[in-house]
Amino acid sequence: MSVTSAAAARATVYGYPRQGPDRELKKAIEGYWKGRVTADALHATAAEIRRSNWRQLADAGVNEVPTGDFSYYDHVLDTTVMVGAIPERHRAAVDANAIDGYFAMARGTQDVAPLEMTKWFDTNYHYLVPELGPNTVFAADSTKQVAELKEALAHGLAARPVLVGPVTYLLLAKPAPGVPADFQPLTLLDRLLPAYAEVLADLRAAGAEWVQLDEPALVQDRTPADLNAAERAYRDLGALTDRPKLLVASYFDRLGDALPILAKAPVEGLALDFTEAATANLDALASVGGLPGKRLLAGVVNGRNIWINDLQKSLSTLGTLLGLADRVDVAASCSLLHVPLDVTAERDIDPQILRWLAFARQKTAEIVTLAKGLSRGIHTITGELTANRAALASRAASPITRDPAVRARTEAVTDADARRSQPYAERAAAQRARLGLPLLPTTTIGSFPQTGELRTARADLRAGRIDTADYEERIKAEIREVISFQEKTGIDVLVHGEPERNDMVQYFAEQLTGYLATQHGWVQSYGTRYVRPPILAGDISRPEPMTVRWTRYAQSLTEKPVKGMLTGPVTMLAWSFVRDDQPLGDTARQVALALRDEVHDLEAAGVSVIQVDEPALRETLPLGAADRPAYLAWATKAFRLTTAVVRPDTQIHTHMCYAEFGDIIQAIDDLDADVISLEAARSHMQVARELATRGYPREVGPGVYDIHSPRVPSVEEAAELLRTGLKAIPAERLWVNPDCGLKTRSWPETRASLENLVAAARTVRSEL
Ligand code: GLN
Numbered sequence: 001m002s003v004t005s006a007a008a009a010r011a012t013v014y015g016y017p018r019q020g021p022d023r024e025l026k027k028a029i030e031g032y033w034k035g036r037v038t039a040d041a042l043h044a045t046a047a048e049i050r051r052s053n054w055r056q057l058a059d060a061g062v063n064e065v066p067t068g069d070f071s072y073y074d075h076v077l078d079t080t081v082m083v084g085a086i087p088e089r090h091r092a093a094v095d096a097n098a099i100d101g102y103f104a105m106a107r108g109t110q111d112v113a114p115l116e117m118t119k120w121f122d123t124n125y126h127y128l129v130p131e132l133g134p135n136t137v138f139a140a141d142s143t144k145q146v147a148e149l150k151e152a153l154a155h156g157l158a159a160r161p162v163l164v165g166p167v168t169y170l171l172l173a174k175p176a177p178g179v180p181a182d183f184q185p186l187t188l189l190d191r192l193l194p195a196y197a198e199v200l201a202d203l204r205a206a207g208a209e210w211v212q213l214d215e216p217a218l219v220q221d222r223t224p225a226d227l228n229a230a231e232r233a234y235r236d237l238g239a240l241t242d243r244p245k246l247l248v249a250s251y252f253d254r255l256g257d258a259l260p261i262l263a264k265a266p267v268e269g270l271a272l273d274f275t276e277a278a279t280a281n282l283d284a285l286a287s288v289g290g291l292p293g294k295r296l297l298a299g300v301v302n303g304r305n306i307w308i309n310d311l312q313k314s315l316s317t318l319g320t321l322l323g324l325a326d327r328v329d330v331a332a333s334c335s336l337l338h339v340p341l342d343v344t345a346e347r348d349i350d351p352q353i354l355r356w357l358a359f360a361r362q363k364t365a366e367i368v369t370l371a372k373g374l375s376r377g378i379h380t381i382t383g384e385l386t387a388n389r390a391a392l393a394s395r396a397a398s399p400i401t402r403d404p405a406v407r408a409r410t411e412a413v414t415d416a417d418a419r420r421s422q423p424y425a426e427r428a429a430a431q432r433a434r435l436g437l438p439l440l441p442t443t444t445i446g447s448f449p450q451t452g453e454l455r456t457a458r459a460d461l462r463a464g465r466i467d468t469a470d471y472e473e474r475i476k477a478e479i480r481e482v483i484s485f486q487e488k489t490g491i492d493v494l495v496h497g498e499p500e501r502n503d504m505v506q507y508f509a510e511q512l513t514g515y516l517a518t519q520h521g522w523v524q525s526y527g528t529r530y531v532r533p534p535i536l537a538g539d540i541s542r543p544e545p546m547t548v549r550w551t552r553y554a555q556s557l558t559e560k561p562v563k564g565m566l567t568g569p570v571t572m573l574a575w576s577f578v579r580d581d582q583p584l585g586d587t588a589r590q591v592a593l594a595l596r597d598e599v600h601d602l603e604a605a606g607v608s609v610i611q612v613d614e615p616a617l618r619e620t621l622p623l624g625a626a627d628r629p630a631y632l633a634w635a636t637k638a639f640r641l642t643t644a645v646v647r648p649d650t651q652i653h654t655h656m657c658y659a660e661f662g663d664i665i666q667a668i669d670d671l672d673a674d675v676i677s678l679e680a681a682r683s684h685m686q687v688a689r690e691l692a693t694r695g696y697p698r699e700v701g702p703g704v705y706d707i708h709s710p711r712v713p714s715v716e717e718a719a720e721l722l723r724t725g726l727k728a729i730p731a732e733r734l735w736v737n738p739d740c741g742l743k744t745r746s747w748p749e750t751r752a753s754l755e756n757l758v759a760a761a762r763t764v765r766s767e768l
Pocket residue numbers: 445446447498504565613615655656657740741742743
């Protein structure tokens with residue numbers, strides 16, 4: 001088929017980074033929380049970011065810009081507002097003041113708990129979990145969606161509102177507090193659809209030709225009931241008379257069993273991921289006979305990685321697709337929310353490497369190039385194709401991507417390297433004897449507040465206003481303060497507080513060869529929290545110890561054990577941009593060996609407890625069940641390769657957060673760690689029950705202090721959580737700790753909360 005025969009393909013995206021070029025949105029929102037920025041000024045900043053994003057997209061040649069993808073905190077929370085599913089406990093605050101009520105749902109207040117937060121599929125973005133129950137009444141509120149559409153239209157742009165689809169919304173929800181745990185939010189579909197119908201009608205009235213409904217939940221393995229719900233949802237929404245054209249979007253994987261259903265549904269368009277899932281989606285599309293009469297949005301540019309596209313390959317995929325739908329448009333595989341804004345802002349990256357990279361702005365240009373090539377012929381993009389081919393070739397041939405010493409070492413790894421010298425039960429006894437801890441030992445997860453002074457010191461060092469010796473003096477002063485606070489408070493296993501770390505992944509990435517750090521590569525993690533994932537660009541090695549001197553210094557200040565603190569290999573990968581030119585397992589093994597040397601050096605320096613954080617183990621679990629065993633095999637092996645080097649009486653801790661752990665309990669056990677701390681405060685210790693039910697034999701610290709909120713837990717509240725924990729885990733194996741690190745909290749909250757936590761441990765110990 002001749003590519004030139006295509007109807008003009010349009011270029012579009014599903015969403016764009018929300019923060020602004022200099023994280024203006026974060027600054028405005030945090031200023032608003034502190035009372036320094038007015039609501040009007042906040043709204044003005046937001047409107048300006050939307051305008052400049054749309055301008056950027058339109059100027060680059062995007063034909064249809066997204067609207068409604070912008071958010072003050074989270075697009076799932078925006079959907080909760082849109083369908084009126086405000087939890088009872090937040091109703092008064094939302095009614096009194098919409099924006100303050102909105103932030104109260106996101107962050108909680110001293111009196112009212114926030115919504116639970118969890119990972120958005122297998123990304124590092126977190127959404128606020130809708131809370132639904134049999135009594136939930138939905139009521140459409142299209143204010144935000146309509147306003148943002150009108151804004152874009154007023155700028156003279158062709159715009160397409162993007163909403164979280166109704167099936168995904170319900171599948172992401174959980175039973176509200178007090179509602180039986182087996183309540184299925186999906187049973188509310190018939191009640192929810194009228195709210196969507198109303199929003200769709202409002203958007204049409206406001207001028208929307210198309211509306212995109214995102215259904216990424218349908219790429220996961222779904223039950224027949226789920227699939228049936230998807231079928232009904234789109235049959236019913238499709239049957240509405242007063243509605244815009246509907247585009248149902250899937251991303252992050254192949255659409256699977258939902259594809260034939262949506263192909264038949266009375267909707268006008270479908271968006272599919274043609275990056276990693278290309279083959280599966282192509283085969284599935286062909287086997288249903290394509291999408292006659294429908295628009296296909298082809299996500300050929302990877303929306304989650306930072307590598308340039310292989311334009312030639314994408315063109316060939318697009319060429320194949322032309323025969324399978326009425327009209328083929330070009331897009332990124334998912335919202336560009338998950339990548340940084342602009343490669344050209346990077347000044348410190350070698351220009352040789354810079355040409356291998358594409359952030360949101362460059363990906364947009366790739367999409368536009370592909371759409372042009374598709375509709376006007378390859379000869380119209382020969383310049384782009386030549387440059388693209390040269391950049392791809394330079395990456396493939398670069399010595400950065402292949403280090404013979406690293407390759408030789410990873411080849412030589414044996415199974416014994418990933419196995420500890422004694423089984424858990426024997427080690428546990430040796431560790432008990434060495435550490436001499438009380439029952440219900442107290443500890444923290446590692447970081448203490450990253451104060452303004454610490455950030456200033458780092459900025460001063462970077463700007464040359466202070467020298468390394470000054471900087472290190474400040475870090476030491478902070479460590480002294482953190483150690484003395486913990487001793488005074490009566491915590492049993494201390495930490496040095498991680499003051500020297502800008503970020504738990506970047507800190508290590510900066511010291512490992514083969515890793516690149518960015519200056520401006522911010523991506524949203526949750527709310528106003530942004531991270532700068534480093535880039536695993538080449539083969540990884542550790543030129544020298546990374547953490548030993550700080551831990552040794554902290555240990556020199558106290559008789560109590562100080563935990564060494566490392567980020568595990570799986571999390572290093574999960575929170576970095578990974579290579580796309582070798583299997584993830586190979587990259588993980590390289591990182592594991594570098595960390596193994598660090599573990600070894602910490603132990604040699606006298607450290608008796610070493611925590612290797614793996615908060616991301618669950619989040620990178622493949623969405624499809626068939627891919628999970630292979631992932632878990634390399635992931636757990638990488639952890640063991642990192643840790644198995646220690647003596648039996650050295651205690652290995654690990655830590656995880658933000659997620660549902662039920663389906664990876666076997667993998668958690670396979671890590672062969674001695675102690676695990678987990679997030680549990682917001683879910684009332686559910687994870688402790690799950691571990692107990694599954695016979696997990698090791699020591700566990702389910703969090704009793706929710707660190708995602710400024711709220712200070714009372715002694716009684718923490719004690720009650722501990723008592724709940726004790727129903728599942730015996731006192732000999734229960735630890736007392738917060739949900740996660742304290743770096744985002746302030747000192748006053750931290751002090752009060754940890755004092756309460758220690759008091760709660762004492763109270764409950766006295767009841768044993
Ligand atoms: N040790 C890290 C900290 O306390 C762990 C953070 C995390 O799990 N996200 O900050």
